[in-house]
Amino acid sequence: MLFRLAWRNIWRNKRRTAITAASILFAVLFATFMESIQKGAWDHMINSVVNYYYGYVQVHEKGYWDEQTIDKAFPLADSLKQLQEKTPEIRQVLPRIESFALASTGDHTSGVMVVGIDPQVEDAMTNLSGRISEGRYLEDNEEAALVAEGVAENLGLSLGDTIVLISQGYHGVNAAGKYPIKGMVHFGSPELNKQMVYLPLPVAQYFYGATGLVTSLALQLDSQDDIKPVVKVLNSKLDTSTYEVMDWKDLLPDLVEAKTVDSAGNVIVYIILYLIIAFGIFGTILMMSKEREYEFGVLISIGMHRWQLALAVWMEVIMLGLFGALLGILASIPLVWYFHVNPLRFSGDYAAAMEKFGFEAIFPANFEAHIFLTQALLVFVITAILAMYPIFKIRKLKPVQAMRA
Amino acid sequence: MKVITTKGVVKIYNPDKIPVKALNGVDLEISEGEFTAIVGPSGSGKTTLLNIIGGLDRPDEGDVEVGGHDIDAMSDNKLIDFRKEHIGFVFQAYNLIPVLTARENVEFVMLLQNRPKEERHGRAEELLRAVGLEDKMDKRPSELSGGQQQRVAVARALAPKPDFILADEPTANLDSKSTANLLDLMAQLNKEEKVTFIFSTHDQRVIDRARRVVTLVDGKVATDEVRESE
Numbered sequence: 001m002l003f004r005l006a007w008r009n010i011w012r013n014k015r016r017t018a019i020t021a022a023s024i025l026f027a028v029l030f031a032t033f034m035e036s037i038q039k040g041a042w043d044h045m046i047n048s049v050v051n052y053y054y055g056y057v058q059v060h061e062k063g064y065w066d067e068q069t070i071d072k073a074f075p076l077a078d079s080l081k082q083l084q085e086k087t088p089e090i091r092q093v094l095p096r097i098e099s100f101a102l103a104s105t106g107d108h109t110s111g112v113m114v115v116g117i118d119p120q121v122e123d124a125m126t127n128l129s130g131r132i133s134e135g136r137y138l139e140d141n142e143e144a145a146l147v148a149e150g151v152a153e154n155l156g157l158s159l160g161d162t163i164v165l166i167s168q169g170y171h172g173v174n175a176a177g178k179y180p181i182k183g184m185v186h187f188g189s190p191e192l193n194k195q196m197v198y199l200p201l202p203v204a205q206y207f208y209g210a211t212g213l214v215t216s217l218a219l220q221l222d223s224q225d226d227i228k229p230v231v232k233v234l235n236s237k238l239d240t241s242t243y244e245v246m247d248w249k250d251l252l253p254d255l256v257e258a259k260t261v262d263s264a265g266n267v268i269v270y271i272i273l274y275l276i277i278a279f280g281i282f283g284t285i286l287m288m289s290k291e292r293e294y295e296f297g298v299l300i301s302i303g304m305h306r307w308q309l310a311l312a313v314w315m316e317v318i319m320l321g322l323f324g325a326l327l328g329i330l331a332s333i334p335l336v337w338y339f340h341v342n343p344l345r346f347s348g349d350y351a352a353a354m355e356k357f358g359f360e361a362i363f364p365a366n367f368e369a370h371i372f373l374t375q376a377l378l379v380f381v382i383t384a385i386l387a388m389y390p391i392f393k394i395r396k397l398k399p400v401q402a403m404r405a
Numbered sequence: 406m407k408v409i410t411t412k413g414v415v416k417i418y419n420p421d422k423i424p425v426k427a428l429n430g431v432d433l434e435i436s437e438g439e440f441t442a443i444v445g446p447s448g449s450g451k452t453t454l455l456n457i458i459g460g461l462d463r464p465d466e467g468d469v470e471v472g473g474h475d476i477d478a479m480s481d482n483k484l485i486d487f488r489k490e491h492i493g494f495v496f497q498a499y500n501l502i503p504v505l506t507a508r509e510n511v512e513f514v515m516l517l518q519n520r521p522k523e524e525r526h527g528r529a530e531e532l533l534r535a536v537g538l539e540d541k542m543d544k545r546p547s548e549l550s551g552g553q554q555q556r557v558a559v560a561r562a563l564a565p566k567p568d569f570i571l572a573d574e575p576t577a578n579l580d581s582k583s584t585a586n587l588l589d590l591m592a593q594l595n596k597e598e599k600v601t602f603i604f605s606t607h608d609q610r611v612i613d614r615a616r617r618v619v620t621l622v623d624g625k626v627a628t629d630e631v632r633e634s635e
């Protein structure tokens with residue numbers, strides 16, 4: 001009976017119901033959209049930074065990451081190559097030898113990062129060949145270089161020209177070499193675009209005077225969820241006095257911090273959003289309680305217990321909240337899906353600012369069930385808490401006063 | 406048998422600010438089967454008296470006994486149950502729950518009492534027939550006229566077979582024809598079903614139909630006139 005009363009009361013004032021449900025709907029929609037975009041942007045950023053270059057986990061010789069010196073190169077023993085076979089979560093092991101060098105042509109000089117890669121393996125994770133804007137991708141063992149567009153531009157080089165590299169090699173050896181440019185690659189991140197030069201691994205090892213050595217092994221994993229178990233396995237299998245195993249959070253503490261700062265900033269936005277929502281819903285609840293005071297008085301007079309009345313009103317608000325939250329989820333799904341498939345792309349100043357920090361200004365929305373559910377749940381919980389107000393009112397209601405108006 | 410006894414009932418509103426002595430020592434006895442009008446000028450305390458008798462408000466002084474129970478001694482919750490079982494209410498207007506049909510309104514108190522479905526249905530139909538609304542059972546209050554709504558309210562008040570019915574100006578919002586109809590109905594129920602009615606009114610035509618007229622002036626019983634039955 002209480003349920004019937006609640007249910008009928010929902011349809012009593014259709015306009016009020018529509019407005020309340022709509023405000024809850026928009027609240028859920030907005031919160032969901034915001035969180036999806038925010039999470040999506042971060043995941044995209046992390047993916048582009050992590051998966052397109054660093055990998056979720058890297059293995060180095062102990063102390064390498066702090067010093068980043070070629071002197072900490074280590075032999076790529078067979079045992080390391082086989083890591084992947086013993087740890088099924090590892091999809092690829094990317095051997096690299098990387099260090100800084102000076103690139104020059106005539107009177108232009110520029111600091112670059114010269115990375116020796118296994119072209120096939122590297123491509124499988126980073127899709128480096130997909131970034132080719134001119135020319136072609138590297139072949140195993142060929143004496144050739146792949147340079148980022150920015151590097152070429154700085155040096156005034158074009159496809160087919162020769163890039164001259166000078167550096168300090170392994171344990172102080174002089175490193176020098178010249179390589180024909182076989183291809184140009186484009187990076188969204190200007191940082192990478194200005195400094196990347198790729199050579200096939202043996203060629204780079206020879207250049208650095210470090211035959212058979214690598215500075216890092218980047219691991220490609222199937223999913224972020226595999227990071228923890230893989231790190232754990234590696235730490236137990238490798239000699240940790242010789243090697244260090246780092247996940248992307250260790251590799252890129254700045255990125256982690258930026259994300260934390262961003263999330264903290266968003267908490268304030270969410271709080272403001274929820275406050276607005278709460279006030280809106282509270283307004284309707286307040287009006288409803290006021291309007292029905294007389295009726296509440298009658299009901300208590302004729303023998304309805306306060307808890308029965310309160311329960312009926314609470315159910316009414318709860319159903320409204322549930323209804324609005326459900327509609328909110330339904331409305332969010334196509335919206336978020338749309339921005340998941342068609343990411344927001346910023347251009348102009350904002351994009352330029354983003355790119356300065358090495359990020360592409362792309363914001364794909366994450367399409368995750370738990371975002372919809374948690375946001376809908378949150379808004380619903382807010383409604384459920386606000387629904388306490390009429391309960392409180394009814395507890396204190398004096399039928400005689402209520403009916404005197 | 407006495408259904409209501411009040412002794413020296415005093416009710417003061419706003420005791421802290423500007424005190425209003427709404428009732429100033431009311432002694433009254435009402436017996437089973439009465440058809441009694443409480444009359445008096447505006448502000449004389451009619452509503453206050455009915456509220457106190459009905460257990461909706463508590464006196465500041467004096468005793469109120471309803472059906473042998475000292476209702477002032479009851480807790481709020483007990484009082485609600487007491488009202489539900491023993492007292493029928495008809496207010497001036499807006500008695501009914503807007504979202505329920507006439508039949509559901511009549512059944513409402515029985516529902517609160519957890520009476521079985523067949524009993525509720527039977528009783529509601531019987532009562533709505535008695536108040537002449539058998540063809541309006543499934544209408545909502547907004548689809549009924551003021552007079553029809555008041556008749557549904559009387560049917561609802563009667564449904565749980567209360568000891569008596571309190572009606573505060575039940576005809577105040579009705580035209581003269583509806584007033585006459587409602588009075589006819591109440592008088593008939595009083596006679597045939599022995600329902601005790603206590604109602605307040607300003608309307609002389611209503612006063613004329615009462616068998617006992619209690620006049621309040623300044624919160625006191627000024628006159629108490631019992632007439633020969635019609």
Ligand SMILES: Nc1ncnc2c1ncn2[C@@H]1O[C@H](COP(=O)(O)OP(=O)(O)OP(=O)(O)O)[C@@H](O)[C@H]1O
Pocket residue numbers: 401404418419425426427445446447448449450451452453454
């Ligand atoms: N809740 C209240 N707070 C303050 N004063 C009240 C309250 N209820 C009634 N009064 C005062 O008590 C006195 C008696 O009021 P009551 O409503 O009982 O009179 P009444 O005879 O029913 O009048 P009417 O014929 O206008 O309905 C009036 O002076 C009124 O203003």
Ligand SMILES: [Mg+2]
Pocket residue numbers: 451452453573
């Ligand atoms: Mg009155």
